[in-house]
Amino acid sequence: MPKSTFDLSKLPDLTGQVVLVTGGHSGLQVLLSSPCFFDVLILHRGLATTKVLARQHAKVYIASRSVQKAGSAIQDIKKEIANANVAVIEMDLSDLDSVKRGVEEFLRQEDKLHILINNAGIMCTPYSTTPQGIELQFQTNYLSHHLLTRLLLPTLLATSSPTSPSPFTPRIINVASDGHAKLVSTFSPSFSSFPNLEHESTWTRYGTSKLCQVLHSKSLATQYPNVLSVSLHPGTVKTGLSAGPRGSTAWYKFIQPLVELGAPGPEEGCASIVFCAVSDKIGISDNGSYFLPVGKKGNASKLAEDPGLAEELWVWSERKLSELGY
Ligand SMILES: NC(=O)c1ccc[n+]([C@@H]2O[C@H](COP(=O)([O-])OP(=O)(O)OC[C@H]3O[C@@H](n4cnc5c(N)ncnc54)[C@H](OP(=O)(O)O)[C@@H]3O)[C@@H](O)[C@H]2O)c1
Structure with a gap:
């Protein structure tokens, strides 16, 4: 990953x-059960992002499927930043019901x-598959974030309203x-119908979920020009993410050290976010x-730059969510 020219110690004040x-909760962990000694120290960038923003006085809500893990992450943050304003919202992205409940909880606490x-x-x-019958990576990485974003858009838009005391351009960041x-080259996704991912490799399924996130940002930009x-792409960072390929791909543990050669820890790893x-x-x-890291505008893939595919995905996602009652 190229050295950052973006100085994390010179960020704007985010009060309010x-x-x-x-x-945003994951912390430095020791994975005693890890079969790979390279993973004894697992560094999570979500926590680093939370910490950096809290240090600048933002109020940060961590949406986490584990209130316990998030709670202990907050304790750790407060040891470092005594006045950190960080709270937890319980949310499991593998279940759309949980996403909806999490948003309801957030909106009980915040109107901005x-x-x-x-x-x-x-x-x-x-x-x-998830309780909604959708492939797990596709839903966790993309579809739940699509729903989360849709449910929070009225609040983001209200926060940016020109009539609000301090107009602001809200931001939606898809990591x-x-x-x-790289991982979608052998697959030609179409979202005119339900994407059948069952016979695709786990790598293709991951790549597809990430392609959908890029397409999602493109559609959001078209439909919400004031947000x-x-x-x-955050760069390669040593994180808990590698537990997935180690579990599903026999050879991954042999190439993991090469994949992660020179990869930074969380503070630098969160810089792109x-x-x-x-x-x-x-x-x-x-x-x-x-x-691309850090803060360089990059070219997304040809598929990701296809406005027709972005629209197809948007229409499919909204139709699917509506069929499922969301
Ligand atoms: N690491 C890399 O080199 C790399 C490269 C490219 C892109 N990325 C992207 O960067 C993002 C952050 O990943 P990371 O590297 O920081 O990995 P990580 O350390 O494994 O963090 C992933 C986070 O997602 C949470 N999560 C997983 N499933 C969830 C669910 N069902 N509901 C709610 N939260 C869930 C995890 O929570 P738990 O603690 O509960 O599991 C954890 O906090 C991911 O979107 C990843 O695809 C990473």
Whole structure:
């Protein structure tokens, strides 16, 4: 990953801003059961993002499927940043009901949202389906974030309203991956009907979910021109994400050290996310862009740049969510 020219120690003051980060709780963990010694120290970027934003005085909501894990992450943050304003919203992205309940809980507590960071994700899990009958990676990484975003858009838009005391351009950040390009080459997704992923490899399924996140940002930019919606590849960072491929792909543990050679820890690893969330070097003219580390506008894949495919995905997602009652 190229050295960051973006200085995390020189960020704007975020007093009064409300941020929601999915998967923003993960912390430094020791995985005693890990079969791979390279993973003894697992560094999670979600927590680093939360910490960096809290340090700048934002109020950060961590959307997590584990209130307990998130609670202990908050304790850790408060040891470092005594006045950190961080709270937990319980939300399991593998269940659309849980996403809806999480949003209801958030809206009981807040009437503002400045920045939404769709960060949580899983990679290369074995094929399985969610309670809604949808492939697990597709729903966790993409479809639940689509629903979350849709449910929070009225609040994001109200926060940006020109009649509000301090108008602001809200931001929606989709943490995608360069896998959206590299891993989808043998698959021609069509979203005119339900994407049948059962016979695709777990890598293709991961790549497809990430492609959908990039397409989602493109559609958001078209449909909500006053909200800054971008996607990004955060770079390779040593995180818990590798548990997925290690479990599903026999050879992965042998190449993992090479894949992660030189990969940074969480503070640097979160820089791309933080850049897109708060940097004043980007603005509404960058709407829909795809960013590479750190803060460099990149070319998304040909599929991801196809407006027809973005629209197809949007229409399919809305229809599917409506059929399922969301
Ligand atoms: N690491 C990389 O090199 C890399 C490269 C490209 C893209 N990315 C993307 O970066 C994002 C962050 O990943 P990471 O590397 O920081 O991995 P990570 O350390 O494994 O963090 C993933 C986070 O997602 C949460 N999560 C997983 N399933 C969830 C669910 N069903 N409901 C709610 N939360 C759930 C996890 O929570 P639990 O603690 O409860 O599991 C964890 O907090 C992901 O979208 C990933 O695809 C990472």
